Amino acid sequence: MTDALVWHRLQFAFTIVFHYLFPQLTMGLAALIALMKITAAVTKxxxxxxxxxxxIRVFAVxxxxxVVTxxxxxxxxxxxxxxxxxFAGAVIGHSLGMESLFAFFLESVFLGMLVFGEKKLGPRRHLAVSLLLWLGTWASGFFIVTVNAFMQHPRGHVVRADGTLAMGDFVAYMTNPWALAELAHVLSASLVTASFVVSSVGAYYTLLGRHREHxxxxxxxxxxxxxxxxxxxxxxxxxxxxxxxxxHQPVALAAMEGRFETERAAGITLIGQPNVRARRLDNPVVVPAMLSFLAYGTFHSDVRGLAEFPERDWPTNIELLYYSFHLMAGIGTIQIALMAAAAAFELRRRLDRARPLLWALLLAAPLPYIATTAGWLTAELGRQPWLIFGVFRTADGASPRVHSGDALFTLIxxxxIYAVLALLFVVLxxxxxxxxxxxxAEEASHG
Amino acid sequence: MADLWFALVCLMLTAFVVLDGFDFGAGTLLYALARTDDEKRAVHAAIGPYWDGNEVWLLAAGGSLMVSFPTALAAGLSGFYLGIFLLVWLLIGRAMSIELRAHLPHPLFSSLFDFGFTASSAGAALVLGVALANVVRGVPLDEGGFTLPLFASAAGGAEVGLLDAFTVPAGAFAVLVCATHGAAFVAWKTSGAVRDRARRLVPRLVVATAVGWAAMLALTARFAPAAFAAFTHRPLALGLAALGALALALVRRESSAAAEAAAATADRRAFLASAAFVALVLGAIFGSQFPYWLRPPASSPPSTAAITVASAQVEASSLRTALMWWMVGASLAVSYFVALFRANRRRREDA
Incomplete structure (x- = not known):
């Protein structure tokens, strides 16, 4: 049974990481496409x-x-x-049901119009379709984030006599403060992904000297x-x-920072290796008092260490959590630096001659994908050992009757299948x- | 309120089968309906605007089942573990075949994608039929859910399996029904040689469907006596089945008329009758299932657990909340589909 749990977790982790490579571009690109179409309408x-x-052609693929993932x-x-x-279907089922009805139908029906309907619809209605699709993709993001937010910070539920959960306050569930914060973070990250991808292709054409108009x-x-x-x-x-x-999850913060002891005016670790066995952080490079400030807004607050929490409530993989968090934060910093430099050149209309910067933009397309993946790993590993934080343990959630061999079989x-899909995506x-x-190219793609 | 949700989930499952069923059927019959590359493209073009949205009804039904009867969804999907993933992989295969054929025009690989499209469409219809038959026959449940062997003896003893003497014929019947439905759809949505072949095929497939249906009723009486008894004792289920028989006869009449008189309006009527047939047969099945989501099989001891509307339902207040968004969302979804069918009303002339 324990070993089936590992395969269940690994299968979900693998399939969700692979899946999310696509929606993060979908959500960001939907916004950029709508922006391009608005610009086209305004500037003629x-x-x-x-x-x-x-x-739109890239978006469709x-x-x-x-969808398939x-x-x-x-x-x-x-x-x-x-x-x-x-245990929780009566609560999270609301989000999943609404996601299909309000987002998936909208997206799947209007995608065809966006891809094939420009001539038939005319520019105004085609612009409207692109706005609807933007709305659909972001709505989809919102609904699924409410599920994750419930797992991170359960709100709106009540506990039944048999211990399972029922919906108590639907409005509280849908307006979970965690969901709104998470949605803002996720949508900004999707814009980062899309803008890096669009810049990367722009840099590629510019370096090659092709498509000088676009x-x-x-x-x-x-x-x-x-x-x-x-x-x-x-x-x-x-x-x-x-x-x-x-x-709300101080134990997760302690693990993200590899912090075993409580400290006043805690510093933030830039580099270091958590050593769980010895319960210390090896070779740390620390900025003093920064963590207290970032987490609580003052330089002298206490940041609690893992030692204050029972070990059974520690995240199950502290090392991976620590590295994921630092990878996300590190890449996030690089992204800001790169885009700020590029913007400085772009605003002076000198970006097309700044070849090193164009090379950096060309090669930087994977960065937001890595940062986003690391960010999700941080969120979900930090939630462990809980499936619903503080309410329901991950170990209690798996299907009891599914054999570990079956779970491993489908994981493999x-x-x-996803290796083939990845290859096909690159080709397409x-x-x-x-x-x-x-x-x-437009002629060829419709021919 | 819970009874209403049973009906709503069944309604959404029916919408999925009626809509995606013609996609499965068109895929299954691709080689029978289309010879040349252009003809195959015409079949693809016929389902092109629809299949992606049609598939969403499956997810919508799943979401609705989760919110109203979470333990039924949990037991069903985990019990049919391998079957569900087989279906998921077939749906991936179908989507990829369709997308790749559109995006990678290639003299050699196009035929590979055609094969993938046909195999995954027929396979998905088969798996769905097998799954429904497993639900009708019943599964050996306890508190943890259930597991079934992948295969059981084809001799048809007491042993039940995911694939057994009842479920495999049911899967084949599902492929046949989808094929009939898909042929009627293609006859409606294409022109030229493809339409002529589809028109000739529909009446013959209707006869096969009628024969298959009679056989399925006999098999149900033999392997799923509880479901069959419910069917024969319920005026609603019998009435729906009788109307289904009528609809099937209508498919044959209209498709023959379309073939003889080359009348496009008859094509549409034949397709609508076929959609009604699929919906009514499913209605009769769901009507006989109520109030069971998962019932025990005939061979199990009488004490075996079951998952029913009463045992799996959640609080009425939660169902009322869900009904609010469901009504808005389902109305929106239906309006998209009406708009979609209207936008593509003009018969495609490129075949």
Whole structure:
């Protein structure tokens, strides 16, 4: 049984990490496409319309991959986590049901109109469709974040006589403060991903000297949104998220920082290795008092260490949690620096000649994906050993009757299938990028 | 309130099968309906605007089941573990086949994607039919849920399995029903040689469906006596089945008329009759199932647990809240689909 739990967890972790590579671009790109179309409508500049059309082609492929990798996620609530579903389905089912009805239908029906309907609909209605799709993707993000927020910080439920959960206060559940903070952080991060991807393609064309009409537009919108979103993801959204963790999950904060002892005016660790066996952080490089300030707003607050909490409530993998958090924060800092530098050149119209910076933008596309993945690992590993924080343990949530061999079998199956999907995604998007945003490419893609 | 939610979840499952069923059928019959590359593209184009949204009804039904009867969803999905993942993988295969055929035009690999489309469509219909038959026959439940062997003896003894003498024929019947439905859809939504083949195929498939249906009733009486008894004793279930028979006859009449007179309106009527047939048959099945989500199989001792509307329901207040958003959301969804079918009303002339 214990070893089945490992496979259940690993399968969910693997499939959700792979899945989320796609929606993070979908959500951000939906906003950027709408922005491009609005710019096209305002400036009457045909190049912006062509830019939007190019990114709609990428969006469509990315969206399809998000859908096919999303279906397994919905199913796993029942297949692999049946006791969790039995325990909390009456609460989280509200979010999952609403996500299908309010977001998935909207997205799946209007995507076709966005991709194929521009001529038929005309520019105004096509712009409206792009706004609807933006709304749909962000609504989908909101609904699923309410599920995660409930797992992090349960609100709105009541406990039944048999110990399982029922919906108590629907409004409190939907307006969980954790959900609103998390949504802001997640949406900013999705804008970071999309703006890095758009800038990367812009930098690629510029370095190659191809598509000189459209590449500067990609760089302009990518870098401008990129610098704003990179800042937003850190402050105020990331900062706010961290303060919520400090307030409601102090044990998770202690583990994220590899902090075993309580300390007043605690410093923040830039580098170091948690040594759980010896209960200390090896080789730390610390900025004094910063953690107290970031977590609680004053330099002299206490930051509690792991020693203050019973060991059975410690996150189950402190090392991975520590590295994930520091990786996220580190990459987040690099993202701000890179986008700020690029924006400084872009605003003076000198970015197209700054080849080292263009190279950096070209190669930086994976960074937000890594940071986002590390961020989710931080959130979900920090939640352990709870499936619903403080209420329901992860070990109690798995399906009792699913054999470890079955869980391992499907995990390996997903590994194989997703390897093929990853390859296909690269081929499909590579073709679109190779053809570029010119008019001939549009002909070819509809031919 | 819980009874209403049983009906709503069944309604959404029915919407899924009626809508995605024609996609499965069109995929299953791809090689029978289309010979040349252009003809195959016409079949793809016919389902192109719809299949993605159709699939969402499955997720919507799952979400609605979770909010209203979470333990039924938990026991069902975890009990059919391998079957569910097989379905998920087939749906991935279908989506990828459709997308790749559209995005990677290639003289050689297009035929691979066609094969993938057909195999995954027929496979998904088969798995869904098998799953429904397992629910009708019943599963050996206890508090932890249930597990079933993947295979049971085909001799049809007391032994039950995910695939056994009852469920495999039911899966085949589901493929047949979807094929009929898909052919009727393709006849409605295409033109030229593809439409002619579809029109000729529908009446013959209707006969096969009628024969298969009679066989399924006999098998149900033999392997799922409790469900069959409920069916024969309930006027609602019998009435729906009788209307279903009528709808099936109507499919044959209208599709024959369409083939003879080349009348496009008859194509549409045949498709609508086919949709009604699928919905009514499912209605009869769900009507016989009530109030069971998961019932014990005939071979198990009488004390075996069951999951019913009463045992799995959640608080009425929660169901009332869910009904609020459900009504708004379902109305929106239906309006999208009405708009979608209207936007694509014009018959495609590219075949």
């Amino acid at each position: 500049d045909e190049r912006w319309a062509a830019a939007a059309r190019f990114w 990315n969206f399809a991959f998000g 999303g279906i397994p996620m919905e199913m796993q609530f029942g297949t692999n986590w049946s006791r969790f579903t039995g 590449a500067p537009l990609f760089l302009r919108i990518g870098v401008r949104v990129g610098v704003a979103a990179s800042l937003l993801v850190a402050f105020p959204t990331g900062d706010h998220q961290a303060k919520l963790v400090a307030e 199956g997903f590994a194989g 998007v590579g073709r679109i990028v190779g053809r570029g945003p010119s008019a001939e």
